[in-house]
Amino acid sequence: NAGVTxxxxxxxxxxxxxxxxxxAQDMNHNSMYWYRQDPGMGLxxxxxxxxxxxxxxxxxxxxxxxxRLNKREFSLRLESAAPSQTSVYFCASSADQGQxxxxxxxxxxxIL
Amino acid sequence: xxxxxxxxxxxxxxxxxxxxxxxxxxxxxxxxxxxKQRPGGHPVFLIQLVKSGEVKKQKRLTFQFGEAKKNSSLHxxxxxxxxxxxxxxxxxxxxxxxxxxGSGTQxxxxx
Numbered sequence: 001n002a003g004v005t006x007x008x009x010x011x012x013x014x015x016x017x018x019x020x021x022x023x024a025q026d027m028n029h030n031s032m033y034w035y036r037q038d039p040g041m042g043l044x045x046x047x048x049x050x051x052x053x054x055x056x057x058x059x060x061x062x063x064x065x066x067x068r069l070n071k072r073e074f075s076l077r078l079e080s081a082a083p084s085q086t087s088v089y090f091c092a093s094s095a096d097q098g099q100x101x102x103x104x105x106x107x108x109x110x111i112l
Numbered sequence: 113x114x115x116x117x118x119x120x121x122x123x124x125x126x127x128x129x130x131x132x133x134x135x136x137x138x139x140x141x142x143x144x145x146x147x148k149q150r151p152g153g154h155p156v157f158l159i160q161l162v163k164s165g166e167v168k169k170q171k172r173l174t175f176q177f178g179e180a181k182k183n184s185s186l187h188x189x190x191x192x193x194x195x196x197x198x199x200x201x202x203x204x205x206x207x208x209x210x211x212x213x214g215s216g217t218q219x220x221x222x223x
Binding site for chain 1: 118121142143145153154155156157160200202204209210211212213214215216
């Protein structure tokens with residue numbers, strides 16, 4: 001099993017450009033999450049989807065949108081990238097809310 | 113909102129020494145989870161604690177959940193170079209729907 005797959009692994013954008021980060025899980029999990037990780041700040045929740053068809057804001061949602069396309073896929077969109085969004089982005093999934101999370105390998109995003 | 117504080121932020125130890133990281137919450141937690149992230153890698157789930165005063169062991173790792181369910185610790189006995197990485201706690205209070213991660217403790221083990 002692949003677990004949680006994120007694409008792309010690396011990306012460089014210019015300020016103002018848009019892009020979508022893709023995430024897919026093959027564990028039949030109900031809940032999916034998007035985090036960003038900055039040095040010394042741990043993991044901060046951007047958005048989550050408790051179950052297919054629902055999405056909710058996390059701690060740092062500004063500048064991002066998400067789509068739970070189906071049970072497997074949960075995408076994160078940056079509409080107009082800003083240098084402050086330079087970070088490592090992790091997608092995760094869990095069987096249900098509050099259960100142990102399985103993380104993807106991350107996307108390293110730089111915005112110039 | 114719920115806050116989870118973790119100390120220390122960094123720890124350097126000689127191989128063979130013990131290591132402990134502490135996690136403290138501003139609210140009572142329904143459970144706490146611990147994760148390990150190797151350099152350049154992604155967080156990997158280690159364990160979940162649910163009961164007040166619970167202690168669990170995984171080989172050289174000992175995890176504790178405080179009696180008041182507001183704090184937790186991870187202790188590694190006789191560290192090895194394979195223990196290098198950042199250790200995160202993540203807790204969920206009764207009123208919160210999602211986990212809040214601590215800022216992590218970055219462990220360096222010197223050979």
